[in-house]
Every structure is written in C-alpha cells, then in structure tokens.
Amino acid sequence: MVSTWSLLLLLWVLLEAMASRNNMLLSHKVIGEPCHSHEECQSNCCTTNSLNPQKFCTAQTIFLQCLSWLKPNGHLCLKSAECHSNCCTINHIKESSFCTTRNLFLQCVPWRKPHGSRCKGHEECQSRCCLNLGDTQRTWCVPRTGVLALCLPL
Known part of the structure; x- marks a missing residue:
C-alpha cells in the first residue's frame, strides 16, 4: 500500500512541475506581445516595430538576428x-x-524643391527647371513644358 508520505511527495513533485511550466510559459511571449527584453520572447527578439517606442516580440531572421523596425x-x-x-x-x-x-x-x-518654390539654379528643383517668371530678379521652380518636356517659360 502507498504510504501518506509517498503521496505527499508525489503531489509536491507534480505541483513543482506545474509551477515551473507556468513560469516558463509566462517568461516566453509569442510574436506580437509587448516586452522589455529579449529574454521574455520565445524568439529572443524584443524590438520596436513602429514609431511607437513600445517594444514587441518579433521574429528572428534566418541568420538569427533581431531586426528593428x-x-x-x-x-x-x-x-x-x-x-x-x-x-x-x-x-x-x-x-x-x-x-x-x-x-x-x-x-x-x-x-529637391517643389514647384512654386524660390530657387537659384536648376539643380534645386524637382523638375530641374528654375526660371524667372516676370520682371523681377526672382526665379522659381516650374514644371517642364512642351512635347519634349523642356525647361521653357510659360
């Protein structure tokens, strides 16, 4: 017959096994869960994945590297x-x-500067077209015009 001490010992071993299993599950978060350190994640990767400074568990690359967003x-x-x-x-x-x-x-x-911005040379403009549009000394970024898309005054 099984003694009381044997039953208590068996019960204690089972409780210890369940407690260690629960601790292990709590310490290994899945991908997408919030984290603070690599050790918390099953993948061992805790990085940011957006402009939000909060870190999340992320996957590792095939080279076992953690890539930040x-x-x-x-x-x-x-x-x-x-x-x-x-x-x-x-x-x-x-x-x-x-x-x-x-x-x-x-x-x-x-x-490069968008259309309508003041410029000093063609290289400053998105269109690569900086022209004087009037009697003033000011030059402006303008879109290219014509069939050949040349830098011509309007």
Missing part, C-alpha cells in the same frame, strides 16, 4: 541607419532630414 520614406530621421532605404536626406526648406528613396544605381535621391 525602420522608418519608411517621408519620416523624420537623424541618421541613415534609421531608414528602411538607408537614406536620410536634408530638406532645405524645413532644415530637417527625412528618409528618402534610392535611385536605380542605389544612390540616395537628394531632396
């Missing part, structure tokens, strides 16, 4: 590493830097 084009940035395109370009109107795209040759596309 990177800003898309148009968002303010301080350095290129913050941007998905790895391009952080200065906006001369607001004197701020923004994430910008890359061209076909993987070079960062420089920011």
Whole structure:
C-alpha cells in the first residue's frame, strides 16, 4: 500500500512541475506581445516595430538576428541607419532630414524643391527647371513644358 508520505511527495513533485511550466510559459511571449527584453520572447527578439517606442516580440531572421523596425520614406530621421532605404536626406526648406528613396544605381535621391518654390539654379528643383517668371530678379521652380518636356517659360 502507498504510504501518506509517498503521496505527499508525489503531489509536491507534480505541483513543482506545474509551477515551473507556468513560469516558463509566462517568461516566453509569442510574436506580437509587448516586452522589455529579449529574454521574455520565445524568439529572443524584443524590438520596436513602429514609431511607437513600445517594444514587441518579433521574429528572428534566418541568420538569427533581431531586426528593428525602420522608418519608411517621408519620416523624420537623424541618421541613415534609421531608414528602411538607408537614406536620410536634408530638406532645405524645413532644415530637417527625412528618409528618402534610392535611385536605380542605389544612390540616395537628394531632396529637391517643389514647384512654386524660390530657387537659384536648376539643380534645386524637382523638375530641374528654375526660371524667372516676370520682371523681377526672382526665379522659381516650374514644371517642364512642351512635347519634349523642356525647361521653357510659360
């Protein structure tokens, strides 16, 4: 016959096993759950995934790296590493830097002034067209015109 001590010992072992299993489940959060450190996540990756500073459990890459969320084009940035395109370009109107795209040759596309902005040369404008539109000495960024899309006065 089983003694009382044996039953108590078996009950204690079962309770310890259940407690350690619950602690393990609580300490390993799934992808998408809020976290503070890598150890909390099943994937061992706790990173930001938006402009929100809150961190969440995220998946690892095939190289077992944790990748942080990177800003898309148009968002303010301080350095290129913050941007998905790895391009952080200065906006001369607001004197701020923004994430910008890359061209076909993987070079960062420089920011250019929109139509209607004052300019000093063609290179400053999106259209690459800076013209004097009147009797004043001021020049403005204007869209290209004509069938051949030339930089001609309107």
